[in-house]
Amino acid sequence: MVKKWWKESVVYQIYPRSFMDSNGDGVGDLKGIISKLDYLKNLGVDVIWLCPVYESPNDDNGYDISNYQSIIGEFGTMKDWEDLLAGLHDRGMKLIMDLVVNHSSDEHAWFVESRKSKDNPYRDYYIWRSGKDDPEGDGVTEPNNWGSFFSGSAWQYDEATEEYFLHIFSKKQPDLNWENEKVRREVYDMMTWWLDKGIDGFRMDVINLISKVPGLPDSKEGESGFINGPRVHEFMQEMNREVLSKYDVMTVGETCDVTPDDAILFAGEDRGELNMVFQFELMGIDSGPTGKWGVAPWKLSEFKKIVSKWQVELQGKAWNSIYLNNHDQPRLLSRFGNDGEHHSVSGKMLATLLHTLQGTPYIYQGEEIGMTNVRFESIDEYKDIETLNMYREYRDNGHDHSAIMNSIYAKGRDNARTPMQWNDEANAGFTTGTPWLAVNPNYKEINVESALADEGSIFYYYKKLIELRKRHDVIVYGEYVLIDAENEQIYAYTRTLGKEQLLVILNFYEHPARFVLDREKVSFDSNTAELLISNYDVPANQDIDQLTLRPYEARVYKLTVN
Numbered sequence: 254m255v256k257k258w259w260k261e262s263v264v265y266q267i268y269p270r271s272f273m274d275s276n277g278d279g280v281g282d283l284k285g286i287i288s289k290l291d292y293l294k295n296l297g298v299d300v301i302w303l304c305p306v307y308e309s310p311n312d313d314n315g316y317d318i319s320n321y322q323s324i325i326g327e328f329g330t331m332k333d334w335e336d337l338l339a340g341l342h343d344r345g346m347k348l349i350m351d352l353v354v355n356h357s358s359d360e361h362a363w364f365v366e367s368r369k370s371k372d373n374p375y376r377d378y379y380i381w382r383s384g385k386d387d388p389e390g391d392g393v394t395e396p397n398n399w400g401s402f403f404s405g406s407a408w409q410y411d412e413a414t415e416e417y418f419l420h421i422f423s424k425k426q427p428d429l430n431w432e433n434e435k436v437r438r439e440v441y442d443m444m445t446w447w448l449d450k451g452i453d454g455f456r457m458d459v460i461n462l463i464s465k466v467p468g469l470p471d472s473k474e475g476e477s478g479f480i481n482g483p484r485v486h487e488f489m490q491e492m493n494r495e496v497l498s499k500y501d502v503m504t505v506g507e508t509c510d511v512t513p514d515d516a517i518l519f520a521g522e523d524r525g526e527l528n529m530v531f532q533f534e535l536m537g538i539d540s541g542p543t544g545k546w547g548v549a550p551w552k553l554s555e556f557k558k559i560v561s562k563w564q565v566e567l568q569g570k571a572w573n574s575i576y577l578n579n580h581d582q583p584r585l586l587s588r589f590g591n592d593g594e595h596h597s598v599s600g601k602m603l604a605t606l607l608h609t610l611q612g613t614p615y616i617y618q619g620e621e622i623g624m625t626n627v628r629f630e631s632i633d634e635y636k637d638i639e640t641l642n643m644y645r646e647y648r649d650n651g652h653d654h655s656a657i658m659n660s661i662y663a664k665g666r667d668n669a670r671t672p673m674q675w676n677d678e679a680n681a682g683f684t685t686g687t688p689w690l691a692v693n694p695n696y697k698e699i700n701v702e703s704a705l706a707d708e709g710s711i712f713y714y715y716k717k718l719i720e721l722r723k724r725h726d727v728i729v730y731g732e733y734v735l736i737d738a739e740n741e742q743i744y745a746y747t748r749t750l751g752k753e754q755l756l757v758i759l760n761f762y763e764h765p766a767r768f769v770l771d772r773e774k775v776s777f778d779s780n781t782a783e784l785l786i787s788n789y790d791v792p793a794n795q796d797i798d799q800l801t802l803r804p805y806e807a808r809v810y811k812l813t814v815n
């Protein structure tokens with residue numbers, strides 16, 4: 254496996270709107286981030302992934318971009334952004350930007366032109382179609398049956414030219430037409446412009462949706478006309494050739510519905526496309542038959558099966574990205590751990606998993622202090638377009654209010670978007686004004702200031718895991734092997750690099766669990782076992798062949814293979 258800086262790095266994701274507000278308008282901003290760079294350096298992360306900071310009408314909090322080369326006023330100026338980049342580089346950290354080019358905002362100059370007339374030079378920058386005959390309905394209907402990720406049809410009728418445009422996300426996020434060479438050229442030029450400003454790479458939003466099936470036919474049940482479309486790899490290779498290959502940067506593609514085989518196509522070491530992708534299989538583990546909002550129980554054996562599949566199938570072929578939450582997902586502690594009595598130990602146990610799998614770990618802001626999901630009383634307190642559209646649709650279809658709220662409590666994106674909790678003062682120290690989204694009421698207990706004051710906090714555990722990554726190549730490059738696949742309480746695995754081996758043992762639940770090491774699977778010299786990290790005090794020289802793990806106990810041993 255080839256050594257690369259981005260394999261050895263730990264990424265920290267910032268959702269700027271919710272990170273730190275410097276001017277009291279209730280919205281996080283670039284100066285706010287700059288004021289926290291020493292905090293990030295102290296944590297030890299290497300790369301910052303900045304969610305969109307571009308001009309945007311904010312229909313989807315910046316994922317609807319109206320100008321790719323300017324900074325949204327409420328976050329600051331281009332000068333602030335340059336100061337941020339310099340501040341990161343001065344501290345030895347890198348910056349990757351969010352690249353959102355499956356769609357733009359409908360307020361982007363290209364779309365403003367495009368919708369004017371059928372022969373406008375920008376018409377083909379987007380995907381326009383006339384309606385289909387519908388003799389049984391109003392005479393005309395959407396061009397096909399594709400649905401939007403944000404509820405309803407993926408087509409919007411536009412009066413001006415009496416045609417529909419495609420929007421896989423909101424009506425204010427029209428899809429760009431990647432079949433049009435000019436669009437691709439614009440995107441590559443824009444990427445080059447940012448790279449020449451000195452950024453260190455891109456996180457690419459829903460990048461596996463850019464190629465649509467020609468003719469845009471109706472999708473059959475279980476099929477999609479736009480996921481991993483026929484030209485997607487051609488486009489990615491072109492982007493790499495034209496832009497990425499000219500810089501030493503890192504790239505991660507957000508790719509929904511991909512299998513490990515797909516990931517190898519996008520991120521295979523010899524493919525000339527991306528460095529890694531975000532997969533969603535694990536994030537789907539608690540979805541019911543109706544999808545994300547139908548919350549279903551999950552089993553540890555299934556969790557291990559998914560993670561192991563990705564670890565094993567990508568081994569030696571492509572690189573994993575490891576994340577357990579982000580700005581679109583509920584908080585990991587509330588979802589996979591215990592955000593009540595076992596808050597601290599379960600947060601550390603999940604952190605152990607995040608940092609000891611093969612792949613680049615991604616920390617989402619607030620995760621390092623154990624921030625949790627939120628439960629707002631009223632739907633009016635929620636701001637996320639996906640949540641609000643779903644609420645409306647489900648209500649229209651007769652669903653019960655409290656059942657919908659329970660889905661939102663479990664899965665809503667605003668769980669991750671409540672402001673960062675800096676201290677126990679008003680608004681958790683995030684703003685002196687009124688926060689755009691209410692602060693989680695648990696900020697009095699869970700906040701950065703108290704984490705920094707407590708040597709045993711989740712924060713210092715993350716810091717230690719990051720330091721360990723820098724010292725032990727086996728943590729980065731070791732090959733993963735699962736132990737005891739069927740065990741429903743313990744997740745244990747080894748990582749091996751030459752003679753060096755890690756043994757990771759995690760109790761995923763609040764009940765104590767017996768762990769008996771299978772010596773046929775793990776063969777090592779007992780005298781060499783060194784405890785690298787644990788979320789409990791562990792007696793010296795304890796026999797690791799048979800252990801009783803305490804609630805959410807995590808241990809990582811370093812061994813020498815026999």
Ligand code: NOJ
Pocket residue numbers: 313316317353422458459507580581
């Ligand atoms: C994925 C982003 O992570 C999400 O926040 C956004 O809503 C969609 N892509 C559309 O850009």
